[in-house]
Amino acid sequence: xxxxxxxxxxxxxxxxxxxxxxxxxxxxxxxxxxxxxxxxxxxxxxxxxxxxxxxxxxxxxxxxxxxxxxxxxxxxxxxxxxxxxxxxxxxxxxxxxxxxxxxxxxxxxxxxxxxxxxxxxxxxxxxxxxxxxxxxxxxxxxxxxxxxxxxxxxxxxxxxxxxxxxxxxxxxxxxxxxxxxxxxxxxxxxxxxxxxxxxxxxxxxxxxxxxxxxxxxxxxxxxxxxxxxxxxxxxxxxxxxxxxxxxxxxxxxxxxxxxxxxxxxxxxxxxxxxxxxxxxxxxxxxxxxxxxxxxxxxxxxxxxxxxxxxxxxxxxxxxxxxxxxxxxxxxxxxxxxxxxxxxxxxxxxxxxxxxxxxxxxxxxxxxxxxxxxxxxxxxxxxxxxx
Numbered sequence: 610x611x612x613x614x615x616x617x618x619x620x621x622x623x624x625x626x627x628x629x630x631x632x633x634x635x636x637x638x639x640x641x642x643x644x645x646x647x648x649x650x651x652x653x654x655x656x657x658x659x660x661x662x663x664x665x666x667x668x669x670x671x672x673x674x675x676x677x678x679x680x681x682x683x684x685x686x687x688x689x690x691x692x693x694x695x696x697x698x699x700x701x702x703x704x705x706x707x708x709x710x711x712x713x714x715x716x717x718x719x720x721x722x723x724x725x726x727x728x729x730x731x732x733x734x735x736x737x738x739x740x741x742x743x744x745x746x747x748x749x750x751x752x753x754x755x756x757x758x759x760x761x762x763x764x765x766x767x768x769x770x771x772x773x774x775x776x777x778x779x780x781x782x783x784x785x786x787x788x789x790x791x792x793x794x795x796x797x798x799x800x801x802x803x804x805x806x807x808x809x810x811x812x813x814x815x816x817x818x819x820x821x822x823x824x825x826x827x828x829x830x831x832x833x834x835x836x837x838x839x840x841x842x843x844x845x846x847x848x849x850x851x852x853x854x855x856x857x858x859x860x861x862x863x864x865x866x867x868x869x870x871x872x873x874x875x876x877x878x879x880x881x882x883x884x885x886x887x888x889x890x891x892x893x894x895x896x897x898x899x900x901x902x903x904x905x906x907x908x909x910x911x912x913x914x915x916x917x918x919x920x921x922x923x924x925x926x927x928x929x930x931x932x933x934x935x936x937x938x939x940x941x942x943x944x945x946x947x948x949x950x951x952x953x954x955x956x957x958x959x960x961x962x963x964x965x966x967x968x969x970x971x972x973x974x975x976x977x978x979x980x981x982x983x984x985x986x987x988x989x990x991x992x993x994x995x
């Protein structure tokens with residue numbers, strides 16, 4: 610008995626208490642273990658399953674296999690209400706909706722294939738086009754069979770989730786009409802003529818960068834496992850490197866840091882980006898340079914691939930389901946001029962809505978996910994889906 614007591618005392622003494630990993634202001638991150646403004650958030654670095662269950666919600670994990678063999682993780686928070694495929698989960702679950710969380714190919718939770726390994730080059734031969742025609746088709750098909758065909762799905766996507774959704778709604782028109790009640794596009798990215806610098810300045814170098822990446826056998830970007838994600842988080846919160854990470858986030862992701870709650874930064878760093886192919890970024894660069902919404906440009910192989918010298922144009926006017934475009938007027942990636950062009954090219958079933966933010970002038974691309982003023986988005990979202 611005495612040995613047991615000694616062991617328990619020793620074990621308790623050796624247990625390392627959780628270290629602070631979030632702070633209420635940026636300056637405190639340099640001294641996070643000493644500051645009273647910092648605390649431990651167990652959600653940082655956790656999986657979606659861990660986060661959802663920790664907050665008291667039900668969780669289901671499903672695997673969906675696409676037509677071209679990719680294995681996708683499709684998560685669900687089952688509920689009695691209408692099915693919704695989206696990212697803003699907790700708010701909608703509390704409102705009674707049956708929430709589904711999709712993961713595109715190449716991300717942390719969708720990195721398997723029937724025939725290819727994630728380390729092989731051919732696994733990464735995809736862009737947002739394949740995400741639209743294969744991934745969304747497979748996920749929506751699975752959802753419809755699960756909840757019953759009488760209950761149509763509301764799709765809510767952000768950024769690349771909107772690009773893939775418009776590919777799906779155009780190329781799988783009949784499938785979308787059968788299964789979707791509406792497409793709600795947050796910070797839609799389809800036309801990219803007015804993307805801000807420096808993102809626009811990098812676009813002309815996409816092909817040379819692709820060539821170098823191929824030579825170095827680099828075919829994907831972003832983190833591919835939880836350990837690397839956690840390492841990125843630790844690196845960016847190191848007092849010597851934090852500023853560099855903040856600057857790169859501000860520049861490359863068009864995020865207004867003033868609108869991001871400092872305590873949300875670790876969650877952002879450990880969850881995004883979840884990973885994608887180099888080809889996806891090259892495809893976006895093509896949209897920036899050409900100003901068109903079109904299939905991937907294979908150069909002198911276009912005729913073999915498409916039967917034409919140039920890649921086919923995708924026409925948003927072919928979308929048959931109701932579309933809601935929600936945009937911010939300071940979005941450096943989904944610029945309002947490009948959103949207006951998309952709205953003009955859509956058919957009759959469409960609504961355009963600006964998310965104002967607190968001062969009605971400063972709602973940016975990632976504010977749709979992490980900003981202080983995200984309640985303005987929720988108000989608009991519930992107004993639409995209710």
